[in-house]
Amino acid sequence: MVFHAFFCFCLWLLGGVSDVYTDETMTVSVMEGDSVTLNTDVTELQKDDHILWSFRFNSSETRIAEIYKQIISVYDIGENERFRGRLQIDNQTGSLTITNINKLHSGLYKLQIISRVIKHMSFSTAVYGILPVPVIIRDSSQNVSSSSGSSVSRCSLLCSVLNVGHVTLSWFKGNSLLSSISVSDLSISLSLPLEVEYQEKNTYSCVINNPISNQTTHLDISEVCQPSSESNQTSLLLVVLLLVLLLLVVPAVAVLICRRRNYTQAKLEAQSNEEEEVYYTDATFIKQRDQDTETNAHDRTVYSEVVLRR
Known part of the structure; x- marks a missing residue:
């Protein structure tokens, strides 16, 4: 009788809560800066269901979010500072969303659903950086200029x-x-x-x-x-052209400068000559006394200075 009662009790336990451990690990790849959702595959949570999310990196594992009796808790401070403001948990399904993800969030996410059936799931998440252009x-x-014999x-x-x-x-x-x-x-x-x-x-x-x-x-x-030969020929041609241009341009420029200078100087001299004016003064003849005239037997002429003014 006692054995029968114990056997019934065990059957009741198995019918109420059974631990089904599914060591199922899914691989998730995501680009840095994107968002990723880790799904529980639960359609709708029951009132007494317990959802527990934890994150494992190297040998350390910590709880990051959970739902217990319809109360949502997120743990994103302290040792979980890397998740601050990035974790969202769906109150209907218990799925976890990580927003604006980066390489610090790469690791193993473990899910435990405690209901009539205890379910375990794991998500191996790899975050990849934005690729540069090669x-x-x-x-x-x-x-390498040419292959041998070719x-x-x-x-x-x-x-x-x-x-x-x-x-x-x-x-x-x-x-x-x-x-x-x-x-x-x-x-x-x-x-x-x-x-x-x-x-x-x-x-x-x-x-x-x-x-x-x-x-x-x-x-x-x-x-x-x-090809290196073509490159050398091009460089040589550019140098020759540059020298030719220098030989032609430099003398031409020198001639132009000299002509310009001579023309300017001649123009200035012509202008100077045009601006000069000559002024004349009357010559005054002074008549000497008769005795002087008789003595010298000729008239005496006195000239005045001529002054040029501009």
């Missing part, structure tokens, strides 16, 4: 990105992958070389990508990669 430059350290001009290129993490950098020829490099560290710089022919008409592109986004830069061979 930059393609000519690698000046690699002097006159085809070639050059070496570098595709580079700065301060990236958890990305793959790749070179494509059309849709075919030529080479790639991946990195899982944070804030690292990547460079990937490529050697191409100047004359070829193929389409090349450099692509950086992570699980949720990508950035592409297409190569313009005629702009980035010019």
